[in-house]
Amino acid sequence: MSSPLIVVTGATGQLGQTLSQLWAESPLPQYQLKVLSRSALDIGKAEMTDAVLSELKPSVVVNAAAYTQVDKAESDAAGAALVNAQGAGAIASWVAANQARLIHISTDFVFDGTSKTPYTVNQQTNPLGAYGASKLAGEQQIQALANGCSAIVRTSWLYSEHGNNFVKAMLRLMGERDQLSVVNDQVGSPSSTHGLADLIFAMIPCQNYQGIYHWTDGASISWFEFAQEIQYQALQEGLLSKAIPISPIATSAYPTPARRPAYSVLDRSRVLAEFECPVEDWKAQLRLVIRQLAGKSAATL
Ligand SMILES: NC(=O)c1ccc[n+]([C@@H]2O[C@H](COP(=O)([O-])OP(=O)(O)OC[C@H]3O[C@@H](n4cnc5c(N)ncnc54)[C@H](OP(=O)(O)O)[C@@H]3O)[C@@H](O)[C@H]2O)c1
Secondary structure, X not given: OOOOEEEEEOXXXXXXXXXXXXXXXXXXXXXXXXXXXXXXXXXXXXXXXXXXXXXXXXXXXXXXXXXOOOOHHHHOHHHHHHHHHHHHHHHHHHHHHOOOEEEEEEEHHHOOOOXXXXXXXXXXXXXXXXXXXXXXXXXXXXXXHHHHHEEEEEXXXXXXXXXXXXXXXXXXXXXHOOOEXXXXXXXXXXEEHHHHHXXXXXXXXXOOOOEEEEEOOOOOEEHHHHHHHHXXXXXXXXXXXXXXXXXXXXXXXXXXXXXXXXXXXXXXXXXXXXXXXXXXXXXHHHHHHHHHHHHOOHHHO
């Protein structure tokens, strides 16, 4: 009998690439992994999702595919919902009908940011924009269709050495500009895809995960503080050659089409209680990615 299969959607995304990379370094010996790009599985097409999953018959689907353009979603709510809500729902339907399991990734943007303490998994949601609303709708579809055989892992401020993210944007701007202004009144936690991938690989063999989990790298900082640490580490690792002044600004000085939560720290205590996975401090996680980037050419920023 062949080993059970894990299918990952969103191969070209930050998380999809990290899952492939970490799997190559240390696979779970009892499983096989197949990471599918959008051309192999477009989750916005329900018939394709059903046909591809029925052909492959995975025992676990990790849904790392998503419409992640937060600002674009404001003028394309239907596009965001097609992937983040209906797409998640189509996977949940297949999983529930085929005795498989689903690990789905969601976001801190399901919250409105009015809390003053870390958001717990059961706290009231209230997304501020179309992206958050589409991700919340995806969570609701999964809970309606596959509640007993799925985990929804909310994360925040995801970054990696791959794709587009705040760390890479800051490094590029720090190399190009004489000074930088960064928002100081939005507080959250960065999450490296490496830590999230470690958690996903720790969850897979457990089989009994169910409901909502929160995962971050455990910080409670503003984007400004994150930018300061990025510059500090990049100078130390030789990724930047000179420091530039970074000024804190208010969100109101940096208007964007989508509103963002002012506070979106996630309480990750449920994960820490239920899973044994490596837990690295947020600065150590950042250093790993900065070192990966320092090993690549500056053209990758
Ligand atoms: N980035 C963040 O700051 C952040 C924060 C909190 C939560 N999250 C969540 O974390 C998860 C992973 O995010 P990420 O940063 O890795 O995303 P990402 O880098 O933007 O990658 C998204 C992936 O989804 C794929 N995709 C988009 N539409 C698709 C479709 N219809 N069918 C199949 N694949 C499709 C993209 O493919 P193409 O390359 O073809 O477009 C890409 O591979 C997502 O659920 C996201 O909502 C992200």
